[in-house]
Amino acid sequence: MRWQIVLTAALCLAGISCSGCATKQAQEPTAHYGAAPVQESVKSESVPPMAPYVAPPPKLDLCGEPVPLHIRDVWERFDREFTIVVYSHAQVYLWLKRAERFFPWFEEELRRRGLPDDLKYVAVAESDLQHGAVSPAGAAGMWQFIPSTGSRYGLDQGPQLDQRYDFEMATESALRYLSDLYRRFNNWTLAIAAYNCGERRISEEMAFQRVSDYYQMKLPLETERYIFRILAIKTVLSEPEKYGYRLPPGAGYPPERVDTVTLNIRSTVPIVALAERAGITYREFKRLNPAFTTTTLPPGTHRIRVPEGSGKAFEQNAGSFLAAYRASETPTPSEAPRASEPSRPSEPPRVSEKPQASQTLIHTVGPKETLSAIAARYKVSVSDIQRWNGLKTSTVKVGQKLRIER
Numbered sequence: 001m002r003w004q005i006v007l008t009a010a011l012c013l014a015g016i017s018c019s020g021c022a023t024k025q026a027q028e029p030t031a032h033y034g035a036a037p038v039q040e041s042v043k044s045e046s047v048p049p050m051a052p053y054v055a056p057p058p059k060l061d062l063c064g065e066p067v068p069l070h071i072r073d074v075w076e077r078f079d080r081e082f083t084i085v086v087y088s089h090a091q092v093y094l095w096l097k098r099a100e101r102f103f104p105w106f107e108e109e110l111r112r113r114g115l116p117d118d119l120k121y122v123a124v125a126e127s128d129l130q131h132g133a134v135s136p137a138g139a140a141g142m143w144q145f146i147p148s149t150g151s152r153y154g155l156d157q158g159p160q161l162d163q164r165y166d167f168e169m170a171t172e173s174a175l176r177y178l179s180d181l182y183r184r185f186n187n188w189t190l191a192i193a194a195y196n197c198g199e200r201r202i203s204e205e206m207a208f209q210r211v212s213d214y215y216q217m218k219l220p221l222e223t224e225r226y227i228f229r230i231l232a233i234k235t236v237l238s239e240p241e242k243y244g245y246r247l248p249p250g251a252g253y254p255p256e257r258v259d260t261v262t263l264n265i266r267s268t269v270p271i272v273a274l275a276e277r278a279g280i281t282y283r284e285f286k287r288l289n290p291a292f293t294t295t296t297l298p299p300g301t302h303r304i305r306v307p308e309g310s311g312k313a314f315e316q317n318a319g320s321f322l323a324a325y326r327a328s329e330t331p332t333p334s335e336a337p338r339a340s341e342p343s344r345p346s347e348p349p350r351v352s353e354k355p356q357a358s359q360t361l362i363h364t365v366g367p368k369e370t371l372s373a374i375a376a377r378y379k380v381s382v383s384d385i386q387r388w389n390g391l392k393t394s395t396v397k398v399g400q401k402l403r404i405e406r
Helices: 002-027 040-046 072-086 089-113 117-127 147-152 167-185 188-197 199-209 221-238 271-278 282-288 311-329 371-378 382-389
Strands: 258-265 300-307 360-364 401-405
Touching: 072 089, 072 221, 089 117, 089 167, 089 221, 117 167, 117 188, 117 221, 147 167, 167 188, 167 199, 188 199, 188 221, 258 311, 271 282, 271 300, 271 311, 282 300, 300 311, 311 371, 360 371, 371 382, 371 401, 382 401
Parallel strands: none
Antiparallel strands: 258 300, 360 401
């Protein structure tokens, strides 16, 4: 009987122990948060492939000047920029696409001036080859001219015009500026660094630090990285396939084929009216002529780009339009005395004369007609038509009825 009691107690204790284990296991959260456990073989297959390591080149030069990569600090500074660039896949492909549009033209300009081919990579570092680029510091265009340097190198800037955005004119100014910097420092690396932070800053730092080697100078962080970024861009873009980039034929952006027409404009002219004469949209006109920053062209002599093959027709159409536009904007003798004639004393009106009764006409706007053309047709001013019809802008639509007072 005693042994039965002992056996029963042992069995009870075993049951309690097993029950406790089961309870503990039920309360513990699983490692998979409710999901079924994944087998080890499945885990190994889901591991993403490792990014390949791309080694930087052992030798480099910029505009024919060797880069001292044997200096550890110099090598690490280059390696940083190279690593950032070589793995920036989307950006590198955009550079390659835009380079097909701009590099042939850059290279021809550099050859013509006897300048190093590597200078084309400065434009990539400055703007990513975008002529509409603007920096927080106010630098603008493909070559990122600040206003003062742009003015110094012949790029006009005003309320309606900013030639820093004209990629041809800005390139010409940038290459002249870089040439001047090289003549000053007799070193392309220092000249390009001065393009970034200014020749005065480079000269002052050279005098203070008693060093004439860019790679040994302490400069603003942006300038310290600037040369190495250009070197990294050159390394990848000069041999893209070596670093895993292959742009298929036809994937790049082709060069723009345009005709250039010179117009002498005496008064402000709506761009949309000139775009119509060129047979293109307002957007296309602005894209081909990014230096015009508002909806109008200011007075002056301007070079206008239009699609290839349309230059002669545009020149004729624009010439006749501008002549009519000037006539509509010129005050008549009754409105203002001629400058060459002295003003005459006014005479009292004759009582017997009756004022002429005004005549009102209704004009229906036809296809491709503009307000300025309609004003020229009736020999009135655009502002008169706007006043007679309560128009706040110079935009009219086909079929619109306009009141004309004669």
